Amino acid sequence: MATVEQLEDMKTEGMVLARTPRQLAFARLRRDYVALISLAFIVLLVLFALAGPLFESWTGHPVNRSNSTGVDDYTLLPVGPLHGCADGLASVGERACFVLGASNNLGYDMLVQLSFGARTSLIIGIVATFLTMVVALLLGVIAGYVGGWTDTVIARLMDVVAAFPFLLFAIAASVAFGASLWFVILIIAIFSWFYPGRIFRGEVMSLRNREFVTAARMLGASNTRIVLRHLMPQLIGPLTVYASLSVAGAIAAEAALSYLGFGLPLEIPSWGRMISDAVPGGLYINAPFLMVFPGTLLVLTVLAFNLLGDGLRDALDPRGGTLL
Amino acid sequence: MRLLTVDDLRTTFRTDDGPVGAVDGVSLSVDAGQVLGIVGESGCGKSALSLSIMGLLPKSATITGSIRLGEQELVGLAGSELRQLRGDDMAMIFQDPMTSLNPVMRIGEQLIEAIRLHQRVSKAEARRLAVDGLAAVGIPSPEDRMRAYPLELSGGMRQRVMIAMALLNRPRLLIADEPTTALDVTTQAQILELMRELRREVDAAIVLITHDLGVVAELCDEVAVMYAGRIVERAPVAELFAHPQHPYTWGLLASLPGRSGAEERLYQIPGTPPSLLHPPAGCRFAPRCAFAMDACRTDPAPLLTATARAGSAVACRLDQTTRDREGVRLSGTEAER
Ligand SMILES: Nc1ncnc2c1ncn2[C@@H]1O[C@H](COP(=O)(O)OP(=O)(O)OP(=O)(O)O)[C@@H](O)[C@H]1O
Ligand SMILES: [Mg+2]
Numbered sequence: 105m106a107t108v109e110q111l112e113d114m115k116t117e118g119m120v121l122a123r124t125p126r127q128l129a130f131a132r133l134r135r136d137y138v139a140l141i142s143l144a145f146i147v148l149l150v151l152f153a154l155a156g157p158l159f160e161s162w163t164g165h166p167v168n169r170s171n172s173t174g175v176d177d178y179t180l181l182p183v184g185p186l187h188g189c190a191d192g193l194a195s196v197g198e199r200a201c202f203v204l205g206a207s208n209n210l211g212y213d214m215l216v217q218l219s220f221g222a223r224t225s226l227i228i229g230i231v232a233t234f235l236t237m238v239v240a241l242l243l244g245v246i247a248g249y250v251g252g253w254t255d256t257v258i259a260r261l262m263d264v265v266a267a268f269p270f271l272l273f274a275i276a277a278s279v280a281f282g283a284s285l286w287f288v289i290l291i292i293a294i295f296s297w298f299y300p301g302r303i304f305r306g307e308v309m310s311l312r313n314r315e316f317v318t319a320a321r322m323l324g325a326s327n328t329r330i331v332l333r334h335l336m337p338q339l340i341g342p343l344t345v346y347a348s349l350s351v352a353g354a355i356a357a358e359a360a361l362s363y364l365g366f367g368l369p370l371e372i373p374s375w376g377r378m379i380s381d382a383v384p385g386g387l388y389i390n391a392p393f394l395m396v397f398p399g400t401l402l403v404l405t406v407l408a409f410n411l412l413g414d415g416l417r418d419a420l421d422p423r424g425g426t427l428l
Numbered sequence: 429m430r431l432l433t434v435d436d437l438r439t440t441f442r443t444d445d446g447p448v449g450a451v452d453g454v455s456l457s458v459d460a461g462q463v464l465g466i467v468g469e470s471g472c473g474k475s476a477l478s479l480s481i482m483g484l485l486p487k488s489a490t491i492t493g494s495i496r497l498g499e500q501e502l503v504g505l506a507g508s509e510l511r512q513l514r515g516d517d518m519a520m521i522f523q524d525p526m527t528s529l530n531p532v533m534r535i536g537e538q539l540i541e542a543i544r545l546h547q548r549v550s551k552a553e554a555r556r557l558a559v560d561g562l563a564a565v566g567i568p569s570p571e572d573r574m575r576a577y578p579l580e581l582s583g584g585m586r587q588r589v590m591i592a593m594a595l596l597n598r599p600r601l602l603i604a605d606e607p608t609t610a611l612d613v614t615t616q617a618q619i620l621e622l623m624r625e626l627r628r629e630v631d632a633a634i635v636l637i638t639h640d641l642g643v644v645a646e647l648c649d650e651v652a653v654m655y656a657g658r659i660v661e662r663a664p665v666a667e668l669f670a671h672p673q674h675p676y677t678w679g680l681l682a683s684l685p686g687r688s689g690a691e692e693r694l695y696q697i698p699g700t701p702p703s704l705l706h707p708p709a710g711c712r713f714a715p716r717c718a719f720a721m722d723a724c725r726t727d728p729a730p731l732l733t734a735t736a737r738a739g740s741a742v743a744c745r746l747d748q749t750t751r752d753r754e755g756v757r758l759s760g761t762e763a764e765r
Binding site: 126316323329337 | 484487508514520531533546
């Protein structure tokens with residue numbers, strides 16, 4: 105028996121039938137609270153990352169700077185949240201309070217490090233995803249549209265990349281070439297393009313034999329035009345979905361590499377390294393917040409991008425058809 | 429003026445089971461301002477023929493013979509040259525308007541693109557031409573429709589848009605591949621009415637593909653009957669209906685509603701069409717033909733001008749007297765008179 109909710113659903117579906125696929129997708133997304141909350145979280149995260157310099161001047165604790173007041177004189181542990189804040193937030197510099205505590209045994213400010221770490225995560229997530237999507241689109245579309253030998257070669261290449269153990273290879277390469285921001289971005293992109301690439305390839309393969317493509321050729325459109333004007337717009341759906349998922353993947357991968365010590369150089373703040381800073385000497389046992397703050401932020405961020413991606417997929421393809 | 433000349437065209441699809449000869453030695457010609465109908469059962473190669481002419485075959489197909497548009501040979505033409513002709517000198521209307529328009533582009537964008545592919549005009553000018561094009565095929569409030577997405581239009585409206593799109597650059601050759609098959613009966617009638625009007629207005633040679641002889645009777649000047657990849661009979665429309673020459677044509681005519689005389693049930697040609705993967709050696713209709721002789725089973729009869737019938741040609745061994753007599757008797761033309 106249909107519940108009132110389902111009937112309501114059917115009614116709205118019927119009403120929106122005359123709308124375009126894009127409008128339909130937005131209408132569905134607007135009702136998806138999980139996706140909306142994820143999106144809101146991401147917006148807040150971006151603001152938090154942008155506020156880094158504000159936090160620096162507000163606390164007087166520049167990023168990557170050790171503060172003697174950030175370490176407890178007796179226990180030699182990083183100070184906890186709200187340390188030295190009893191007198192209010194007015195004081196500046198070394199004596200200023202640590203709102204979220206210190207982030208390591210050098211007395212870095214947790215709030216500042218988290219904010220700049222968010223910046224790092226977002227930059228890596230976005231740039232690596234951009235590169236991933238460019239390669240995935242290029243190779244996926246070419247393979248799917250051209251077919252034949254070209255397709256065979258590209259498809260095998262995708263299989264090979266998919267079969268590579270990412271961490272093992274990344275660590276070996278990091279030892280060989282030395283890690284830098286670009287190294288981390290490139291290594292992530294190199295190992296993630298194959299998945300969306302396969303999706304785009306499949307999409308284009310099924311689109312290329314659709315009659316409207318033949319109709320476009322009938323009108324004299326060239327292959328380039330067909331791909332750019334007629335096929336690409338249809339890939340925007342899967343593109344946004346996999347971009348969102350890919351940002352999550354890239355952020356997690358960077359954190360993992362930096363945690364293991366094969367990721368970003370020390371001068372670039374990273375949530376992964378902040379977590380690993382809590383490990384030596386069992387620091388996290390006495391000061392669990394060292395791990396809890398960056399860990400929670402990392403988990404929530406990865407979760408938000410993943411849930412947003414899922415929400416986008418549901419919105420664009422409610423019957424779970426072609427996208428996965 | 430002769431506009432389209434097809435000579436001994438053979439189109440073969442490479443498949444996993446072997447080559448499929450979808451078009452097997454077809455010759456035909458159409459003059460400017462004329463409408464040639466091509467009729468035949470499903471799978472006899474009508475679409476393969478029209479895609480061959482348009483150069484729209486998939487890569488798995490090979491093609492031999494000659495297709496001339498005016499003086500220009502199309503077989504073996506480079507892709508870029510063919511592209512300039514397509515949509516400009518020749519255009520095609522597809523069977524299913526639901527799938528032949530891009531679902532995520534506005535109607536207007538698609539029309540404007542079609543114009544600007546071949547005419548050096550400004551966006552605004554192209555837009556005006558597109559609106560005119562929509563108006564010409566009887567679309568109400570064309571300005572508004574320009575902003576619509578295909579799925580906002582009914583099937584009949586979409587097919588009108590498709591027709592408008594094909595006519596935008598005033599092609600010299602228009603191929604319509606079953607333009608009404610996917611539509612409901614009332615819409616079919618409207619689209620046929622539109623085609624009839626357009627026929628008078630556009631001075632193009634039109635190839636109208638259909639499996640509906642009724643449509644042929646209304647719209648065509650000449651008709652070619654296709655069976656299993658070959659043309660078995662070609663005649664002016666009146667001639668075909670009055671004096672059908674080929675046993676397959678008799679069957680087709682007899683199976684038209686209202687033609688089979690006293691019989692209640694619709695006539696059906698016994699047997700099924702042959703597989704194009706392994707076609708019979710001789711005349712491809714021989715296995716289903718009540719008049720087949722031994723020679724028919726080994727050698728196909730060539731498509732020859734029927735002696736006593738002006739303008740028609742038939743690929744059959746039967747003598748003229750038998751053909752005339754049996755044709756009238758079997759196809760039910762007598763009953764109609
Ligand atoms: N791309 C292809 N690959 C292999 N065989 C094909 C292909 N396209 C068509 N054929 C075969 O060629 C033959 C003719 O097909 P075609 O589509 O031209 O028939 P048709 O007369 O247009 O039929 P219908 O009335 O159903 O549209 C069929 O036997 C079909 O199986
Ligand atoms: Mg067909």
